[in-house]
Amino acid sequence: MTNAVDIRKVTKVFGTFTALHGVSLSIRDNEFFTLLGPSGCGKTTLLRLMAGFEEVSGGEILLFGQNIASLEPNLRPVNTVFQQYALFPHMSVIDNVAFGLKMKGWTLPKRRARAGEMLEMVHLSDFADRLPTQLSGGQQQRVALARALAPQPKVLLLDEPLSALDLKLRQAMRMELKQLQQGTGITFIFVTHDQEEALTMSNRIAVMSAGRVQQIGTPREIYETPVNRFVADFIGETNLLEVEVAAIAGDQAEVILPGGQRVTCSSATTEKGRHHLSVRPERVTLGTVGSGMQAVVEQVVYLGTDLQVLVRLDGGTAMQVRIQNAARTEVPSPGTRVGLTLEEGAARLLAD
Structure with a gap:
């Protein structure tokens, strides 16, 4: 499969601060690819390097095989949609969409026709003659998208x-963005700190922390088979249990849970010793005393679709359990002793 973008050992230094440490990744053509991570992790810096708004300190950025490091931003076949939509307030919606085409020398009839097509695609044809200030935030965002897609x-x-x-x-806009990407066939590279956005829209995700890529994979791979504590903890909710590794064979491990129970799980490490086990709250089952890990219910929180049950193991470790309300499972009240069991395949041994 053709790669739209190849990032090869890219480093970015601002004074004495290194924002990116030799980042390497490949983004396929016609892919919705997300750079995900907390504020300050380097994801926006990487995006700005692709756009040409910053210069790389080291490494290469290739677009469809061509090194674009020396190209000015306006000469790169990429467009950017910013957090602030940067629409021209004195221009009509259709003139905003057509502005980039005018800069590229398109004739008036051609750019008006193209802008009209773009507005129809984002369902704003009836708003063509309005000013941006007469639109809602979501409508303004769609105008910015239409303007970026027009060329x-x-x-x-x-x-x-x-x-x-x-x-x-x-x-609602998450679904619209995904449909736009699929409809246009254009490679989308999306920056966010919102895990739910990344999981619902992306073909693949690169999780970043402190200027480094921690893991690249599909939403399912990132969520169900995280490689380390950062990824497991950053993507959704998880329980992190410190366990002793009894045996390792390939990508499987046998671990000893708090309380002495042994379970087999997938493993991101090949080393014995003490490691952290990641278990998603929805993969833990509440049972009777004497089965599984022993705990006391501390709090039950109603979340609409789910109940969040907070428990504390006999050894002092806190855990979360998620129960769907649709299941109508009887939930023990705070102070009740319970046993916790893990669903088969629920646990993941992490490389710390």
Whole structure:
């Protein structure tokens, strides 16, 4: 499969601060690829290097096999959608969409036709003559998308474009963005700190921390088989249990849980000793005293679709259990002693 972007050992230094430490990754053509991580992890810096807004300190960035390091931003076949939409307030919606085409020398009839097509694609044809200030935040975001897509870039860079929207609109726009990417066939590279956004939209995700890529994989791979504590803890909710490794064979391990029970799990490490086990709250089952790990229920929190049950193991470790309300399982009240068992294949031994 053709790669749209190849990042090869890219380093970025600002004065005495190193923002990126030899980052390498490949992004396929026609892929929705997400750079995910907390603030300050280097994801936006990497995006700005691709766009040409910053210069690399070391390494290479290739676009469809061509080294673009020496190309000015306006000469790169990429466009960027920013967190702040940067629409021209004095221009109509259709003129905003057509602006980039005018800069590229398109004739008036051609750019008006293309801008009209883009507005139809983002369902804003009826708003063509309005000013940006007459639109909602979600509509402005769609105008910014239409403007960025109008010149048919090979790659579209999106720097947290949904963060200014309210929750309901953000959820709706996730689906629209995914449909746009699939409909246009353009490679989307999306930057976010929101794990749910990354999981719902992406073909693949690169999880970043402190200027380094921690793991690259599909949403399912990232969620179900994290490689280390950072990825496991950053993606969704997880229980991290310190366990003793009894045996390791290939990518499987036998570990001793708190309380002495032995379970087999997938493993990201090949070393024995004490490591952390990741167990998602929805993969833990509440049972009777005497089965599994022994604990006391401390709190039950109603979350609408789920109940979050907070328990404390006899050894002092806190754990979370998620129970779907649709299951109508009887939940013990705080102070009740319970036993916790793990679903088969639920646990993942991490490389710390």
